[in-house]
Amino acid sequence: MKTLSGLALAVVFSVPLARAQPSFKGPMPDATVIVDASLRRAAYLSRIDEALIWRAAMAKPGEPKTFGLGEIVAKLARREDAAACSERLIELMKAPTGDMFWMFPVTAIYYLGRDQLTPEAKAAVREAWRVYMPLRGDTENHWAMYYSSLYLMAQQWPDEPGERWFNGKSSQENFEESRDYLLHWMELTTTTGQGEYDCTHYIGEYAIPLLHLATWARDAAMRQRGRMMLDYVFADYAVETLDGMYVGAHARTDDTTLLEKWNGFSSFFGWLLLGNCPPTVSYGGWGIYFVAAAKNYELPEVIYRIGTDRAGTYAHYERKRTRHRWRNSDVRNAPVYKTTYITKDYAVGSDQGGLLQPIQQHSWDVTWAVPDPRGVHNTIFSNQPHFSTYELMMYFSEKPDFMPATVTSQGKPTYISESKLLGGSPYEQIFQRDDTVISLCHVPAGANFEQVNGFFSKDLARVEEDASGWIFTQGGNAYIAYRPLAPYEWKPLEVGGKRLRSPQGKNGTIVQAASVAEFKSWDDFKAAIRALPLEIRLEPTPRVAFTTLRGKKLVCTYGAAPIVDGTTFDYSGWKLFSGPYLNAEVGSGKLTITHGALERVLDFNTVTITDRVKP
Amino acid sequence: MQTLKLKLFFAAWLAALVGHAPLGAAAPKHDLYLSVLLSGQGQIMGGRAPALSGVYRSTDRLKVEHVGFGHIRMFQVIGDPHSADGLYLAALNGVVHSKDRGKTWRILTGWDMTEPKGLVIDPNATDHIYAGLPDGIAVSRDRGATWTRMNDGIRRSYTQTITIDRTQAGRVLAGTELGIYLTEDGARTWRLVQPTTETTYDLRQSPHDPKIFFAATTSSGALWSEDRGRTWRPIAGVPKKHTLHNGVFDPSAARRLVLCGWDAGLLVSEDGGRTWLDRTAGLPNRQIWSVAVDPDQPGRLYASPFQQPVYVSEDFGLTWKPAFFEKATAFNLTFVPRS
Numbered sequence: 001m002k003t004l005s006g007l008a009l010a011v012v013f014s015v016p017l018a019r020a021q022p023s024f025k026g027p028m029p030d031a032t033v034i035v036d037a038s039l040r041r042a043a044y045l046s047r048i049d050e051a052l053i054w055r056a057a058m059a060k061p062g063e064p065k066t067f068g069l070g071e072i073v074a075k076l077a078r079r080e081d082a083a084a085c086s087e088r089l090i091e092l093m094k095a096p097t098g099d100m101f102w103m104f105p106v107t108a109i110y111y112l113g114r115d116q117l118t119p120e121a122k123a124a125v126r127e128a129w130r131v132y133m134p135l136r137g138d139t140e141n142h143w144a145m146y147y148s149s150l151y152l153m154a155q156q157w158p159d160e161p162g163e164r165w166f167n168g169k170s171s172q173e174n175f176e177e178s179r180d181y182l183l184h185w186m187e188l189t190t191t192t193g194q195g196e197y198d199c200t201h202y203i204g205e206y207a208i209p210l211l212h213l214a215t216w217a218r219d220a221a222m223r224q225r226g227r228m229m230l231d232y233v234f235a236d237y238a239v240e241t242l243d244g245m246y247v248g249a250h251a252r253t254d255d256t257t258l259l260e261k262w263n264g265f266s267s268f269f270g271w272l273l274l275g276n277c278p279p280t281v282s283y284g285g286w287g288i289y290f291v292a293a294a295k296n297y298e299l300p301e302v303i304y305r306i307g308t309d310r311a312g313t314y315a316h317y318e319r320k321r322t323r324h325r326w327r328n329s330d331v332r333n334a335p336v337y338k339t340t341y342i343t344k345d346y347a348v349g350s351d352q353g354g355l356l357q358p359i360q361q362h363s364w365d366v367t368w369a370v371p372d373p374r375g376v377h378n379t380i381f382s383n384q385p386h387f388s389t390y391e392l393m394m395y396f397s398e399k400p401d402f403m404p405a406t407v408t409s410q411g412k413p414t415y416i417s418e419s420k421l422l423g424g425s426p427y428e429q430i431f432q433r434d435d436t437v438i439s440l441c442h443v444p445a446g447a448n449f450e451q452v453n454g455f456f457s458k459d460l461a462r463v464e465e466d467a468s469g470w471i472f473t474q475g476g477n478a479y480i481a482y483r484p485l486a487p488y489e490w491k492p493l494e495v496g497g498k499r500l501r502s503p504q505g506k507n508g509t510i511v512q513a514a515s516v517a518e519f520k521s522w523d524d525f526k527a528a529i530r531a532l533p534l535e536i537r538l539e540p541t542p543r544v545a546f547t548t549l550r551g552k553k554l555v556c557t558y559g560a561a562p563i564v565d566g567t568t569f570d571y572s573g574w575k576l577f578s579g580p581y582l583n584a585e586v587g588s589g590k591l592t593i594t595h596g597a598l599e600r601v602l603d604f605n606t607v608t609i610t611d612r613v614k615p
Numbered sequence: 616m617q618t619l620k621l622k623l624f625f626a627a628w629l630a631a632l633v634g635h636a637p638l639g640a641a642a643p644k645h646d647l648y649l650s651v652l653l654s655g656q657g658q659i660m661g662g663r664a665p666a667l668s669g670v671y672r673s674t675d676r677l678k679v680e681h682v683g684f685g686h687i688r689m690f691q692v693i694g695d696p697h698s699a700d701g702l703y704l705a706a707l708n709g710v711v712h713s714k715d716r717g718k719t720w721r722i723l724t725g726w727d728m729t730e731p732k733g734l735v736i737d738p739n740a741t742d743h744i745y746a747g748l749p750d751g752i753a754v755s756r757d758r759g760a761t762w763t764r765m766n767d768g769i770r771r772s773y774t775q776t777i778t779i780d781r782t783q784a785g786r787v788l789a790g791t792e793l794g795i796y797l798t799e800d801g802a803r804t805w806r807l808v809q810p811t812t813e814t815t816y817d818l819r820q821s822p823h824d825p826k827i828f829f830a831a832t833t834s835s836g837a838l839w840s841e842d843r844g845r846t847w848r849p850i851a852g853v854p855k856k857h858t859l860h861n862g863v864f865d866p867s868a869a870r871r872l873v874l875c876g877w878d879a880g881l882l883v884s885e886d887g888g889r890t891w892l893d894r895t896a897g898l899p900n901r902q903i904w905s906v907a908v909d910p911d912q913p914g915r916l917y918a919s920p921f922q923q924p925v926y927v928s929e930d931f932g933l934t935w936k937p938a939f940f941e942k943a944t945a946f947n948l949t950f951v952p953r954s
Contacts, residue, residue, distance in 0.1 A: 100660075133686070135661070137707075138660065142661070163719070167708070168722060397749040399816070409656045411657075
């Protein structure tokens with residue numbers, strides 16, 4: 001535990017140090033859990049100031065290109081250079097671009113600048129909202145940004161006719177439509193699950209709009225809902241982190257964060273809220289729009305504790321939903337069943353497999369803890385590389401044939417590659433129990449691609465191919481046994497490490513993780529794994545019977561429900577959240593957050609937060 | 616933005632010099648509207664756009680002017696039967712209306728409707744608008760002021776295209792994910808008249824014979840109906856392996872029609888769909904997004920090859936020349952009557 005005097009010094013000196021060397025370049029933060037609430041708050045405020053000072057200083061005199069919306073918001077949050085901000089803002093409002101990604105920065109600027117900007121600058125913003133029609137977009141995060149911003153600006157400029165708005169709707173119409181969507185989204189999320197769940201980057205595209213609502217909504221209930229949804233999103237994040245890194249299955253991640261687990265916008269929130277990892281470069285870029293209002297939010301201690309306490313091992317379960325399915329499905333939002341097992345040394349997480357999200361789905365992995373995660377590929381997993389117009393038509397309303405190639409030019413370059421490591425497959429079925437994952441694949445002949453890829457990091461301390469068929473590895477303080485179900489070959493990776501390519505449609509992977517501390521030696525670990533009962537069958541359809549290191553007898557057959565200790569597994573009772581820390585029933589609109597004696601209940605039915613310290 | 620518009624204007628003007636001839640002395644009765652993406656395949660929502668996409672209008676077939684907002688997904692333009700200056704758009708943000716030829720706009724739909732692809736107004740009940748949505752069909756009985764979802768009877772309600780039987784109010788055909796549906800009671804009930812395995816992308820009624828309808832589908836080829844859409848038969852000679860995007864009757868030649876699609880190229884029939892001629896030669900690729908027949912100039916045909924200029928032919932596809940833009944994906948080419 002951090003001492004009072006020690007932390008006070010750290011707070012006093014952290015800002016000047018940060019000016020010289022921002023945290024994304026500096027040494028690893030001291031991740032000691034801060035018990036004292038005032039010190040925790042002081043450390044949080046210090047990090048906010050660090051980011052604001054850094055971003056404000058990016059604006060160089062005489063270089064307008066360095067003085068963008070991010071610099072303006074930082075300066076206004078620091079209440080400095082209001083005249084220069086006004087002047088620059090007038091210029092920037094002449095050519096708006098960025099759609100919903102333009103809306104929330106300008107909203108933050110306007111609210112922060114209400115008593116700082118010149119009348120001319122405010123008029124320029126007002127005019128931009130009359131003439132510039134932003135795209136509303138086609139994803140859940142787009143709409144969160146669009147409608148939260150429209151809500152706040154309609155609130156700011158009430159009683160104006162449609163002629164004064166880009167979309168021809170009056171202030172009242174815009175306010176009501178935005179409010180109705182936001183309430184709908186909050187209800188859907190807290191009863192059925194988020195669609196873009198647990199995204200390593202897009203978490204920010206929810207957190208920022210929610211903070212803006214929590215800060216600037218005049219309606220007390222909407223302000224409260226914004227605050228509660230922030231708690232909800234951050235609890236959802238904290239419980240599935242390992243030293244701030246978002247672990248397990250994600251609706252969306254990218255080719256970089258997939259391997260370098262820390263390197264996602266989510267780690268900015270780990271740094272800011274939990275203080276246990278560095279922020280990503282430039283404080284996540286968009287992070288400035290969170291810190292600009294972040295003094296109006298305080299992470300509840302119970303969530304802070306969940307995010308930082310890794311003294312014990314725990315299994316956590318979540319139910320989410322797929323993104324809207326437009327075609328190739330009889331259900332609009334299919335359920336997503338997530339399992340995450342976390343220890344201080346490693347985490348194992350998964351979903352049930354299948355096409356749950358387009359393009360950027362990541363279904364399972366093992367992540368191990370490292371002293372400094374920057375540049376480290378601290379993960380191991382396999383995937384069934386798949387792309388199809390079928391997948392894209394399911395989730396997009398575009399014409400089919402151009403989409404696969406187009407996706408690769410839209411920031412997802414590996415989408416159609418056989419070596420891809422990112423994305424879901426309709427031909428993969430996954431089951432996890434504790435720290436064991438069984439992935440079975442049954443790829444029909446002619447599909448893209450009849451193979452399984454396994455990622456073996458450059459940062460694995462050991463990789464040994466054993467005569468038993470297991471591949472034994474070690475990452476950090478985690479031992480990981482990886483069992484390919486079919487013959488394979490090794491392919492080098494440009495980013496370092498190697499890819500296991502197993503060119504067979506009936507296929508799969510078994511992974512069993514454990515802590516180094518559980519065994520006397522590496523050889524003991526290998527012997528223990530070899531001794532585990534295992535039956536593998538690939539014909540007529542893949543089937544694995546495996547007794548795990550934790551003593552569970554699992555039987556998984558592709559196309560059938562898993563069997564655990566002789567009982568067929570039933571997904572129907574899967575809750576929205578269940579585990580030691582987060583619990584919520586499907587349809588309840590109520591999340592109970594617990595750590596030790598601390599408890600917070602977010603009840604979206606009554607729009608209330610109830611805190612208690614259990615006896 | 617002004618500079619960009621000037622460049623586009625100049626490019627169009629230059630293309631016109633080397634391209635097709637202007638309309639004859641008679642004033643055209645229609646304006647050409649082009650709903651285009653101009654900033655390349657890599658353009659993502661929220662990203663900075665290097666070119667101004669959206670709706671362009673040509674009043675003289677020589678040059679184009681940008682109309683309204685610069686969105687990268689604009690799917691259809693139709694005229695407003697109540698006003699010569701009125702326009703309706705099916706756009707990513709919803710159904711949008713302009714009362715002044717695109718100077719100002721109002722989004723007519725709310726948060727619960729997105730990405731309409733097909734839009735049609737009943738000529739026998741001109742307050743009634745039908746919109747095809749990714750999750751069904753929406754109907755307005757008051758010119759777009761309010762909307763009601765009306766999908767009863769439709770399984771898998773993704774709706775790409777929607778068309779009206781001009782002979783009877785409330786008789787509407789919808790091209791959905793799994794087939795063509797018909798309503799005869801203004802969308803209160805729908806029945807499947809032709810199943811398909813994948814999406815139907817276009818439905819058209821012949822301007823010469825209202826009993827005849829034509830459909831372009833993803834993997835069921837082109838379909839033909841001679842009983843006002845009650846029954847359908849496949850059109851021979853049209854490949855089923857390609858996605859067909861668009862099919863159009865020639866308003867000036869009763870038996871002539873054209874269709875296009877991805878890898879299907881551009882096909883022309885001069886005998887009411889019995890035989891088809893490939894008229895893709897002269898176009899830069901076979902991925903043709905959309906076609907349109909100029910109702911004011913017999914024999915003139917426009918085609919939009921994927922990520923290429925919009926091309927024009929004066930001889931119904933025998934020869935082609937670039938007409939507008941350097942690189943476009945035209946979601947829709949359509950002619951809107953001036954009155």
